[in-house]
Amino acid sequence: MNNNVDVIVIGAGGGGPVIAKELAEKDIKVLLLEAGPWYGNKNWPNPNENKGGVSSTSDDDLSIELLRKQFTDLEEDMNDVITGKFRWGPANRNESPWDINTPQKGFAWQNSGIGGTTLHYFANSPRAYPEAVNGVWPISYDELIPYYEKVEATLPVSPAPSTPKEELFYYGAKKAGWNEIDTLNVREPGYRPQPAAILPPDPRINEPGFNLAENPVGCTLRGHCINGCNVGLTVEGVAKRSTLVSYIPLALKTGNVEIMPNTFVTKVLTQETPNNGLQAVGVRFRNTWTGEVGEAHSKVVIMAAGAIETPRLWLNSMLPKNPWVGKGLINHWFDCLAGIYEEEDLIRVLGVSDIKPYVGQNAAARFDYPGLGVIQIFGVSPGLYSSMLYSTSGKGYHFLSEKHYQTPWDMEGMIVGEQLKEFMRYYPRTLAVLIFTDDEVNINNGVTLDPKIKDENGFIPVVRYYPSKKDKEKRDKLAIIAADIFRKSGAKLVIRSNWPPGIFIHAQCTMRMGYVTDNNCEALQVKRLYIADNSVQFNGLGGPNPTLTTQALATRSAEKIINKYF
Amino acid sequence: MHNKQNKGYVEKEYDNDIIIYIEDTFKALADAIVPWTPTLGKIFGVIQSYGAQALYTDEYTIYSLNYFEIPLALPTAQMLDVAASELMNLSQNKQYQNDRIYPMEGSFAFLLPKDRFRAITLLEDLNINLTQLPMPYKNNPGLVLSMTSALNRFVTMGYYSEWWAYGTTRLDSPNKRQLEAFPISWEQVDYPGPSYGYKVFRGYLINEFTD
Numbered sequence: 163m164n165n166n167v168d169v170i171v172i173g174a175g176g177g178g179p180v181i182a183k184e185l186a187e188k189d190i191k192v193l194l195l196e197a198g199p200w201y202g203n204k205n206w207p208n209p210n211e212n213k214g215g216v217s218s219t220s221d222d223d224l225s226i227e228l229l230r231k232q233f234t235d236l237e238e239d240m241n242d243v244i245t246g247k248f249r250w251g252p253a254n255r256n257e258s259p260w261d262i263n264t265p266q267k268g269f270a271w272q273n274s275g276i277g278g279t280t281l282h283y284f285a286n287s288p289r290a291y292p293e294a295v296n297g298v299w300p301i302s303y304d305e306l307i308p309y310y311e312k313v314e315a316t317l318p319v320s321p322a323p324s325t326p327k328e329e330l331f332y333y334g335a336k337k338a339g340w341n342e343i344d345t346l347n348v349r350e351p352g353y354r355p356q357p358a359a360i361l362p363p364d365p366r367i368n369e370p371g372f373n374l375a376e377n378p379v380g381c382t383l384r385g386h387c388i389n390g391c392n393v394g395l396t397v398e399g400v401a402k403r404s405t406l407v408s409y410i411p412l413a414l415k416t417g418n419v420e421i422m423p424n425t426f427v428t429k430v431l432t433q434e435t436p437n438n439g440l441q442a443v444g445v446r447f448r449n450t451w452t453g454e455v456g457e458a459h460s461k462v463v464i465m466a467a468g469a470i471e472t473p474r475l476w477l478n479s480m481l482p483k484n485p486w487v488g489k490g491l492i493n494h495w496f497d498c499l500a501g502i503y504e505e506e507d508l509i510r511v512l513g514v515s516d517i518k519p520y521v522g523q524n525a526a527a528r529f530d531y532p533g534l535g536v537i538q539i540f541g542v543s544p545g546l547y548s549s550m551l552y553s554t555s556g557k558g559y560h561f562l563s564e565k566h567y568q569t570p571w572d573m574e575g576m577i578v579g580e581q582l583k584e585f586m587r588y589y590p591r592t593l594a595v596l597i598f599t600d601d602e603v604n605i606n607n608g609v610t611l612d613p614k615i616k617d618e619n620g621f622i623p624v625v626r627y628y629p630s631k632k633d634k635e636k637r638d639k640l641a642i643i644a645a646d647i648f649r650k651s652g653a654k655l656v657i658r659s660n661w662p663p664g665i666f667i668h669a670q671c672t673m674r675m676g677y678v679t680d681n682n683c684e685a686l687q688v689k690r691l692y693i694a695d696n697s698v699q700f701n702g703l704g705g706p707n708p709t710l711t712t713q714a715l716a717t718r719s720a721e722k723i724i725n726k727y728f
Numbered sequence: 729m730h731n732k733q734n735k736g737y738v739e740k741e742y743d744n745d746i747i748i749y750i751e752d753t754f755k756a757l758a759d760a761i762v763p764w765t766p767t768l769g770k771i772f773g774v775i776q777s778y779g780a781q782a783l784y785t786d787e788y789t790i791y792s793l794n795y796f797e798i799p800l801a802l803p804t805a806q807m808l809d810v811a812a813s814e815l816m817n818l819s820q821n822k823q824y825q826n827d828r829i830y831p832m833e834g835s836f837a838f839l840l841p842k843d844r845f846r847a848i849t850l851l852e853d854l855n856i857n858l859t860q861l862p863m864p865y866k867n868n869p870g871l872v873l874s875m876t877s878a879l880n881r882f883v884t885m886g887y888y889s890e891w892w893a894y895g896t897t898r899l900d901s902p903n904k905r906q907l908e909a910f911p912i913s914w915e916q917v918d919y920p921g922p923s924y925g926y927k928v929f930r931g932y933l934i935n936e937f938t939d
Binding site: 208210211234235236237238239242244245246255256258259261263264265266267268269307320321323324325326328329332342344345346347354355357363367368369372374375378382383384385386393518520521522527543544545546547548549552553554558559561562576578579580582583584586587589590617662664 | 760761762763765767768772776779792795796797841842845846848849852853869870871873874876877878880881883884885886887888889890891901902903905907913914916917918919922923924925926927928929930931932933934935936937938939
């Protein structure tokens with residue numbers, strides 16, 4: 163390992179690989195450190211069984227054959243939050259996951275590994291709503307646009323294709339009186355295809371002679387986005403554009419990046435300088451297989467460990483006190499609704515008798531409402547589907563709750579017993595949506611350190627989030643709109659899960675620009691220390707999925723770093 | 729195919745009666761969430777009868793809970809029992825399911841399925857004396873809430889995913905498991921399993937985004 167480089171990046175999730183690639187293309191030497199395993203790399207042929215190599219510096223190391231073997235498309239194998247390959251934990255699956263204390267109903271759904279949470283994200287890549295940024299952020303929306311464009315071209319991003327479930331949603335949204343919109347810069351409510359970082363399907367996909375197994379170019383509509391897509395002739399050609407297959411190969415191609423998986427950074431090292439005050443000079447890290455501790459030094463350090471681990475690392479490193487470190491957590495307070503349809507209604511609308519939630523991209527159609535948030539359809543395999551839809555609620559068990567008349571949904575809360583099995587029998591005729599609320603920044607929400615409980619990486623994070631009254635109103639409005647779309651498209655039964663606030667999927671804003679960093683994402687109190695993950699966002703973007711904005715900001719920060727320090 | 733295995737997934741050092749107690753408690757939980765349903769079976773075919781016990785979902789739940797840094801299956805079973813006792817103290821339960829004597833005074837497994845959910849609801853609402861709970865739940869409302877809200881997800885994830893089909897290898901290390909069958913639960917919900925893709929492309933709502 164080269165332990166004297168220009169820049170160290172902590173974390174290879176949604177943001178880290180982007181800034182690493184941008185810097186390395188300008189001949190800057192980058193060391194990228196990631197806590198979890200590396201899938202699809204010849205240096206780690208069995209990434210969950212033994213420690214394998216130390217680092218990788220060449221895209222020759224990438225192997226689609228290994229990726230196909232390792233990404234099994236099996237949801238428990240891939241996505242189990244405790245033992246799955248995509249969990250928050252060490253590569254060795256015989257060990258426990260890493261602990262995050264979420265002292266309320268819910269859990270934090272995040273991944274370790276090269277690619278981070280983009281390994282199982284749906285590749286939804288919408289921009290922020292302009293009104294959530296303009297006059298609100300310390301920088302303007304116009305300033306973000308060129309960076310959005312660069313990321314959209316690099317991933318690349320394009321409108322998602324339709325299968326029956328998307329058509330059903332569009333049909334319902336149109337009948338409910340909403341407009342179709344076709345813009346990336348959403349200023350009015352309406353429905354549209356997902357801006358998807360997924361390579362479009364081969365136009366010949368429906369031809370009878372077209373062999374899906376032999377032509378793995380572009381999306382084959384197989385519904386395994388969440389289980390780690392492996393469709394492609396090469397790693398960098400894989401259809402779903404997690405950073406594992408997009409920015410990581412591009413970074414390696416520069417010849418200026420060394421990437422070390424299985425390396426948990428436990429401390430940011432600093433030095434007091436006479437002219438510039440405190441500045442970052444490197445990191446201390448720990449190998450997750452051997453426990454060996456090492457240090458590396460650099461001119462600039464970039465934290466990209468995510469909205470929970472970045473503030474945790476700041477606090478565990480005893481960096482200067484700042485009331486906003488870890489605070490202001492945005493969570494998009496999710497909710498989930500489903501509509502169950504009769505065969506004849508689906509035939510009437512679609513010409514087919516079911517929509518098969520496991521077919522097509524996992525989340526290919528959306529409804530945007532600046533001022534309220536997002537409604538996004540999703541369809542995944544049955545274990546995840548049942549646990550998200552019917553087993554997660556802040557409202558308890560449906561059968562125990564008092565009947566509220568005149569709700570726009572027929573049922574609310576967890577579904578159990580014979581009823582659960584009955585509903586799951588309708589799985590092929592069930593359409594589901596997720597809601598992301600445009601929730602407010604509140605300094606009382608966020609990440610602190612557990613005062614007592616420590617793991618091998620330091621005191622564990624405690625994450626707390628309580629929405630405001632206004633957040634609740636917005637979420638309820640979106641749920642009403644979603645229920646109406648279901649009804650208008652012919653759903654016979656509408657179920658609202660009503661998720662508790664403590665499910666952390668879109669964690670953002672815990673190291674806010676303007677409060678913890680300057681407008682270029684450099685820490686106000688520690689020079690040469692930058693942030694390049696969801697935590698640096700100023701707010702929740704109005705509701706849209708955060709990854710693209712993080713990637714745009716990381717692209718912008720790379721420019722700022724080069725101008726200032728190289 | 730599914731031979732009973734060693735009890736290592738419970739905890740090697742436990743006495744047999746503790747193992748039975750833990751297993752019975754999580755059987756009761758899993759069975760309440762995904763029961764044996766002969767009525768569905770009669771109408772829609774026998775495959776629809778099978779429930780969580782037939783698919784060893786209780787084992788999956790125990791295995792998952794014991795994967796944490798502190799093994800959590802035993803304290804979680806005891807927590808469910810405290811809730812069940814509280815429910816009976818409040819006389820909110822309808823009746824006992826059976827009169828089996830449990831070595832650990834387990835009462836959760838005695839309850840009718842509907843009452844088991846009433847007991848869990850006491851925990852979810854923190855309507856329980858938290859000093860009575862075993863460590864690490866004792867006086868730890870945050871952990872009580874996060875764990876009870878996860879129990880349903882554990883059971884449905886275990887039941888509707890491929891886990892049961894790992895067969896005799898299901899309790900092995902996750903890297904050593906092999907699929908030995910096609911999951912019954914997938915048959916129940918008409919999920920064909922992983923596929924190379926589907927010829928169901930229906931075009932684009934729009935071909936290009938404008939700026």
